[in-house]
Amino acid sequence: MLEPTLLTWMLSIAGIILYLPAVYIQVLAIAKPHDQRTKNLLVGKNEDYHDKTYFHSARELRGLIFRGIW
Numbered sequence: 001m002l003e004p005t006l007l008t009w010m011l012s013i014a015g016i017i018l019y020l021p022a023v024y025i026q027v028l029a030i031a032k033p034h035d036q037r038t039k040n041l042l043v044g045k046n047e048d049y050h051d052k053t054y055f056h057s058a059r060e061l062r063g064l065i066f067r068g069i070w
Contacts, residue, residue, distance in 0.1 A: 028038045 025041050028035070029042060032038050
């Protein structure tokens with residue numbers, strides 16, 4: 001059986017460190033989508049991600065589907 005090398009452990013730890021904040025923010029977005037802290041982490045201070053991104057892109061996608069373009 002192959003044993004993990006130092007490089008394997010370094011890459012694993014680097015991956016965990018890099019992706020842990022992204023996973024944390026996604027869990028916050030699922031658990032508390034309207035919380036101000038979640039909005040600040042996702043978009044920026046005092047911005048609302050639902051109004052400016054989600055609804056506009058959902059409306060545009062719906063228009064493309066129902067018009068038969070996509």
